[in-house]
Amino acid sequence: MTIWGQIVDSLPTNSDLWKWCIRELSGTCGVYRILPTSHAITFTLSRPGPRPFASGGRSDIWRLTDEDGRDQVFAVRSFRVYEQDPVDMIDKRYCKAVIVLKRANHPNILSIEGVAPKLFKFCVVSQWMPNGGLLGYVTKHPGVNRLELLIGVTRGLDYLHDNKIVHGDLKSSNILIDADGCPRLSDFGLRSIMKDIDPVNASTPSRGDAARYCAPELLDTNGAVRVEKKKPTNKSDIYSLSMVIVELVTGKIPFPDSSDPRVIIMISKGNRPPKPLQFDAPGMTPAVWKIAQKCWHQKAMERPEVKVVLQYLECPPNHGMCVHRVCSCPEREITDL
Known part of the structure; x- marks a missing residue:
């Protein structure tokens, strides 16, 4: 060995x-x-x-x-x-x-x-990782460019998928910030170690919190993550990425005013976080929110691949040189992400 x-x-x-x-x-x-x-x-x-x-x-x-x-x-x-x-x-x-x-x-x-x-x-x-998780980091550093953080997260996810690794538990607490302010994806693949081991604890708060980032195909309406019936996939990771975008835009966890069981029912029925009235977070624009909307599609096969998402996020901010259909330009639209 x-x-x-x-x-x-x-x-x-x-x-x-x-x-x-x-x-x-x-x-x-x-x-x-x-x-x-x-x-x-x-x-x-x-x-x-x-x-x-x-x-x-x-x-x-x-x-x-x-x-x-x-x-x-x-x-x-x-x-x-x-x-x-x-x-x-x-x-x-x-x-x-x-x-x-x-x-x-x-x-x-x-x-x-x-x-x-x-x-x-x-x-x-x-x-x-001295700077803790992603959401806590942007809360303590409100001036940090969140688009750069999101690009780093997406690059990490692209690396995992390129190596045929499904993260399976992507959320802000599993995105740690190193001493240089660089986001690092952690805990990928660890959920599988304990999956279906303890069904008695299926509705504990920790699982409910995880459900806020779970794709609808991984949930049931009984208040539990349906990991024993459906394995996480690249497409469910993309859904989780959309919830990370929600956190970076709003500075809050998805559905902050709803209980865990209610969130599970809402996601299963196709409900999603509402679009903010203003985009005050540095680097976060309506165009980024549209990417989140594409990534949280109810049907897994309709969600884009991570490489496509990364291509749009890395669009040059210079309006004259923009070669993609997404950038900080308010007139740009996502038509075929």
């Missing part, structure tokens, strides 16, 4: 052979429920305290420091596994996800440093 990892690491990360090897390595590690020894971190982390930094769903976030003298801070996401849980199934999904997370390589992706089996049976270790 170590040799496999060395072979993969020696290949260009943009090659088809590299992508094929990642899929094969991920599948093999899942079948045998093992990870290459190189995936275990080599530095020593401080022991977890009595309480995590944050919790959500079936995982906890710990803020731990490197004790090897480098004075670095890391985020450790540990998964809570209970006595009645099918550990073998969780182990299989965990090993497959770690392979993908470890080798993700893009400026707008938060890859992991590795795993820490001496601390937790199931966990992933990543660099600590």
Whole structure:
């Protein structure tokens, strides 16, 4: 298994052979429920305290420091596994996800440093992102150009889809901002580790919050995310991206005045956030809102591919040089996104 990892690491990360090897390595590690020894971190982390930094769903976030003298801070996401849980199934999904997370390589992706089996049976270790999540960041920095942040998010999603990776849980809290103000997509693929494991908790607040970003085909009207019946897809990621646009335009979560169960029913019936009367957020224009409208189409197949969305978002702002049909020009219209 170590040799496999060395072979993969020696290949260009943009090659088809590299992508094929990642899929094969991920599948093999899942079948045998093992990870290459190189995936275990080599530095020593401080022991977890009595309480995590944050919790959500079936995982906890710990803020731990490197004790090897480098004075670095890391985020450790540990998964809570209970006595009645099918550990073998969780182990299989965990090993497959770690392979993908470890080798993700893009400026707008938060890859992991590795795993820490001496601390937790199931966990992933990543660099600590000092600026927190996307929505909190723009709230604290109202003057930041939100279009640039959105372009970074879309580039990250484009990288995942290009590598045949579905994020599955795209929302502002899973878009972290690094020290340079660059957005990084995190937690992609992690939802699958615990999917359909604990149906008793299907209507907990954490799942309700996630439902605000879920495409209608992933929801039912009973107040639960229908992950056991329908897997997230590239198209459901595009729907989630539309809700991220809503957050960047409004500075609020989608449907901020509605309860979680009501939001699920509203989305299933085709209701969407209302268009703002004003676009005051830097970089956010009516043209960007129209992109969101295309991305949240009720029918999955009618939503655009992420590369198409990115093409429109990257339209040059110079009116005379604009070669696409979307830019900051108020007269421009999205006709065939």
